[in-house]
Amino acid sequence: xxxxxxxxVAFDTVETPAGRIDRCLAGAATYFSLAASYFxxxxxxxxxxxxxxxxxxxxxxxxxxxxRGIERAPGKSFFWQGSYLENLNEAKTLQTDLNVFASxxxxxxxxxxxxxxxxxxxxxxxxxxxxxxAMPDVKLVGGDTxxxxxxxxxxxxxxxxxxxxxLLINDTETKLLAGTRNPVKAAKDVLALGPxxxxxxxxxxxxxAFFGPSSFAGLDAHHPFRAPALPLAxxxxxxxxxxxxxxxxxxxxxxxxxxTPQVFKKAMFYGGVMGSFTVERFxxxxxxxxxxxxxxxxxxxxxxxxxxxGKN
Amino acid sequence: xxxxxxxxVAFDTVETPAGRIDRCLAGAATYFSLAASYFxxxxxxxxxxxxxxxxxxxxxxxxxxxxRGIERAPGKSFFWQGSYLENLNEAKTLQTDLNVFASxxxxxxxxxxxxxxxxxxxxxxxxxxxxxxAMPDVKLVGGDTxxxxxxxxxxxxxxxxxxxxxLLINDTETKLLAGTRNPVKAAKDVLALGPxxxxxxxxxxxxxAFFGPSSFAGLDAHHPFRAPALPLAxxxxxxxxxxxxxxxxxxxxxxxxxxTPQVFKKAMFYGGVMGSFTVERFxxxxxxxxxxxxxxxxxxxxxxxxxxxGKN
Numbered sequence: 114x115x116x117x118x119x120x121x122v123a124f125d126t127v128e129t130p131a132g133r134i135d136r137c138l139a140g141a142a143t144y145f146s147l148a149a150s151y152f153x154x155x156x157x158x159x160x161x162x163x164x165x166x167x168x169x170x171x172x173x174x175x176x177x178x179x180x181r182g183i184e185r186a187p188g189k190s191f192f193w194q195g196s197y198l199e200n201l202n203e204a205k206t207l208q209t210d211l212n213v214f215a216s217x218x219x220x221x222x223x224x225x226x227x228x229x230x231x232x233x234x235x236x237x238x239x240x241x242x243x244x245x246x247a248m249p250d251v252k253l254v255g256g257d258t259x260x261x262x263x264x265x266x267x268x269x270x271x272x273x274x275x276x277x278x279x280l281l282i283n284d285t286e287t288k289l290l291a292g293t294r295n296p297v298k299a300a301k302d303v304l305a306l307g308p309x310x311x312x313x314x315x316x317x318x319x320x321x322a323f324f325g326p327s328s329f330a331g332l333d334a335h336h337p338f339r340a341p342a343l344p345l346a347x348x349x350x351x352x353x354x355x356x357x358x359x360x361x362x363x364x365x366x367x368x369x370x371x372x373t374p375q376v377f378k379k380a381m382f383y384g385g386v387m388g389s390f391t392v393e394r395f396x397x398x399x400x401x402x403x404x405x406x407x408x409x410x411x412x413x414x415x416x417x418x419x420x421x422x423g424k425n
Numbered sequence: 426x427x428x429x430x431x432x433x434v435a436f437d438t439v440e441t442p443a444g445r446i447d448r449c450l451a452g453a454a455t456y457f458s459l460a461a462s463y464f465x466x467x468x469x470x471x472x473x474x475x476x477x478x479x480x481x482x483x484x485x486x487x488x489x490x491x492x493r494g495i496e497r498a499p500g501k502s503f504f505w506q507g508s509y510l511e512n513l514n515e516a517k518t519l520q521t522d523l524n525v526f527a528s529x530x531x532x533x534x535x536x537x538x539x540x541x542x543x544x545x546x547x548x549x550x551x552x553x554x555x556x557x558x559a560m561p562d563v564k565l566v567g568g569d570t571x572x573x574x575x576x577x578x579x580x581x582x583x584x585x586x587x588x589x590x591x592l593l594i595n596d597t598e599t600k601l602l603a604g605t606r607n608p609v610k611a612a613k614d615v616l617a618l619g620p621x622x623x624x625x626x627x628x629x630x631x632x633x634a635f636f637g638p639s640s641f642a643g644l645d646a647h648h649p650f651r652a653p654a655l656p657l658a659x660x661x662x663x664x665x666x667x668x669x670x671x672x673x674x675x676x677x678x679x680x681x682x683x684x685t686p687q688v689f690k691k692a693m694f695y696g697g698v699m700g701s702f703t704v705e706r707f708x709x710x711x712x713x714x715x716x717x718x719x720x721x722x723x724x725x726x727x728x729x730x731x732x733x734x735g736k737n
Contacts, residue, residue, distance in 0.1 A: 295659070297657060336735070337656055339731050341651050341731075344633060375733065378733050420732055420733070421687065423686070
């Protein structure tokens with residue numbers, strides 16, 4: 114079943130201890146859709162400038178991703194430059210040029226309207242809500258956000274969260290959104306804001322899914338679930354790991370008939386798997402050329418890493 | 426099979442956001458032995474002062490722990506005062522009085538000499554090595570250390586590590602010991618110093634066991650294993666969580682006939698279980714009054730938290 118994702122399609126310049134890449138294809142919607150494309154049909158809503166050429170278009174096309182919702186506008190695409198030289202776990206932003214993104218007005222192609230799944234990647238919560246409201250019939254809505262929206266656009270974000278079923282954010286964002294440092298209390302407080310499930314991403318330590326008092330996907334407050342991240346010998350570029358997690362997670366759910374506890378848990382694993390691939394190369398390089406066999410192989414490694422009945 | 430543990434038996438004064446406790450029975454060897462006592466026979470080597478009374482003695486006795494190796498010396502016991510008010514994940518030391526511990530010379534009672542397991546809790550690596558050398562026939566040696574010994578007594582520590590089979594330290598200590606921030610490279614470098622397995626404790630995120638290129642417990646470099654920690658709504662006092670992990674981990678291994686991959690993995694879970702109990706109350710209060718049923722119940726929760734085939 115198809116997922117529509119709204120978010121940024123951008124160019125990044127990134128420095129990490131492993132090297133540097135200039136103006137590579139990036140953006141939350143790009144990472145998300147590439148990761149999800151290994152599981153299900155994906156449709157993107159975004160805006161790009163004249164620097165988005167047939168070369169970038171071909172990356173989406175090669176993965177069968179529907180780009181009819183990517184608007185071409187005069188000017189340049191969203192550009193971000195960051196450095197992980199000081200801290201591999203957190204980027205230092207050196208430059209952000211919104212460019213055509215500054216006046217982004219998401220337009221939903223008619224052919225996207227039968228999507229059963231919607232993912233609101235990290236953009237202005239006002240735009241997230243507009244897309245969500247325009248697609249009232251979707252079965253499941255996932256969402257992401259970041260510190261900037263939590264701090265400076267809280268009221269708008271709170272309105273958006275009421276329409277999100279599964280919120281995927283990291284530890285810092287969870288604590289900031291809840292206003293408490295206790296991770297379990299923070300999760301509980303965030304769940305009171307609307308989402309039926311909160312997936313907290315822990316970077317190298319994996320991710321934990323929390324649920325409210327009411328059952329969702331057959332799981333509830335008594336059944337948090339934790340999926341690992343792979344201990345990696347070398348992280349080349351951490352950019353996009355979280356968006357890739359969301360893509361693998363949501364993509365797997367969309368590929369299944371029903372959202373059972375087992376499906377939710379496996380989705381957490383696939384999220385971690387896709388995130389672990391992304392950081393192995395700069396930009397979206399690794400995500401562009403995976404096979405389903407490689408994905409299943411890594412899923413098995415994640416399982417063995419955490420399960421008492423592993424092969425060894 | 427019996428474990429001999431050498432380490433501190435002390436009194437702590439601790440402040441946390443949940444309150445304060447004054448001069449409670451504490452010390453690495455105390456936490457370790459109480460946690461391990463739920464699985465196997467434990468024998469302690471330590472030194473205490475005149476403030477260690479029949480009341481403290483009774484805590485060990487109630488758990489059947491052999492205290493014949495706890496020397497009574499004139500003066501006061503080791504005293505530590507710390508605060509977690511600013512950071513629940515890391516204590517701020519306010520006072521350390523070594524007292525009788527300053528001239529500690531571990532003496533091994535003859536009745537301890539048939540112990541098959543030895544745990545070297547966090548003390549001067551020179552003393553750790555002396556005890557290890559004096560018990561050449563033990564089957565398995567576990568050990569702990571801390572930043573102070575890694576930084577200022579590195580040469581002595583490196584000699585001790587050659588006689589340790591399983592080293593249990595935290596993320597920061599691992600990176601400091603290896604001199605690299607990459608967690609997987611750091612683990613590999615530490616394993617090159619002697620230990621056959623390195624268990625890296627991640628606090629609220631659990632722990633990961635790494636192995637060298639040679640097989641140990643049927644596991645090797647290709648088979649790291651990660652056990653979770655329980656997402657806890659309230660952490661009352663984090664002191665002793667790591668020592669309790671070591672006690673549960675080592676105690677379970679000592680209770681089994683053979684160190685198979687399955688036993689090693691379950692031991693990681695029991696370590697996390699015992700650590701999660703410890704932080705629920707101040708000092709060793711929770712560890713003093715557990716039942717094996719409670720331990721098994723929490724083991725099942727840890728399993729469900731991480732396993733794809735959980736009950737729900």
